[in-house]
Amino acid sequence: MLKLDVPLQLSPVFKPKIWGRRDLAPVYPDSWTTRRGKTVANRYPGINSNWKEPVGESWLTGDDAKFLNGPVAGRTLGEVTREYGTELTGSAAEGKEFPILSKFIFTSDWLSVQVHPDDNYAGAHEGFRGKCEMWYILETKPEAAFLLGLKPGTSKAALREQLRQGTVRESVQRFKPEPNEAIFVPPGSVHALGPGIILFEAEQNSDVTYRLDDFGRLGPDGKPRPLHIEKALDVTRADLPAYRALPKLTFREPFGARRYVLASRFFAVEEWRLQKTGLFHGSPERVEAFAILSGEGRVETGAGWLGYRPGEAWLIPPATAHYRLAPETDTVLLKFYVPNIEKDFLQPLADRKLSPDEIKKVIFD
Secondary structure (H helix, E strand, C coil), rough: CCCCCCCCCCCCCEEEEEEEEECCCCCCCCEEEEECCCCCCCCCCCCCCCCCCCCEEECCCCCCEECCCCHHHHCCCCHHHHHCHHHHCCCCCCCCCCCEEEEEECCCCCCCEEEECCCHHHHEEECCCCCCEEEEEEEEECCEEEEEEEECCCCHHHHHHHHHHCCCHEEEEEECCCCCCCEEEEECCCCCEEEEEEEEEEEEEECEEEECCCCEEEEECEEEECCCCCHHHHCCCCCCCCCCCCCCEEEEEECCEEEEECCCCEEEEEEECCCCCCEEECCCCCCCCEEEEEEEEEEEEEEEEEEEEECCEEEEECCCCHHHHHHCCCCCEEEECCHHHHHCCCCCHCCCCCCCHHHHECCCC
């Protein structure tokens, strides 16, 4: 096998959804103006103009995403992960699947009211892992809203009755999202995204979802989309708070600024703001990934460079010795990976004189 020792770019896989939108800007604009003032029309081969439904998601690290450079160019992430195993995912990885599924999500309507199981329940009932996720809000419109967590005092019996009456949204806390807000959605937390939102999502590599209510909408086949009431009630945890508006723990770095967004045992997310060229290296124990939110620049290695721009995902294999991120315009990206929580979050934040109470607000068991 050829060695994976350079940053690797992935092509997104676009997914049509009944609640999606036609305009995907600013992540995937119809055109963009380069730093040198040239206007370029964009083409996204993964978007089919014949789709009846608009685009709702772009999967950045799904199994079908294809590599665009390096020794595995043209092959899918799922195929390469199965073949290379820990050479791609790192010495601490388990199994032969990419550990984190990441997406951009674009909404023009409400998604279903839903909940995800944990690993134990999903393993027993679905033969697969559960789903823990986080959201990072990129952009909102005036009508933007989301639901997260049952209202205090709501019992499962009350939730079942409101399901019967078709008023389940009245049982769930409603919030208005803000740009750059980070939200943690653990298994068992009832939630729904509303219209007018663009966000980044990182989650366990699982798509196990139990719908409580889909507002009577019809799927592409003209039939109501299935609900999963009993399983959803089984896994719903009425005790979970709404983990939203997490504190912004941001610190200066030689390249600009780093925000420790949040960490769990399944994934960690950092926000990097690049204002100067930075020199970095891979981590032997894990693969790291970047999602570009804004800005343009270059990913440089000893062999050359490739440009980056919004909407892209890049993987940094463990054997990557050195690489540089050189912004041509101020850049915001999200770095995500499976963390060593002590090494990656607890110790760096303690070194910056944060108290244990401050630190625990962005770390979840």
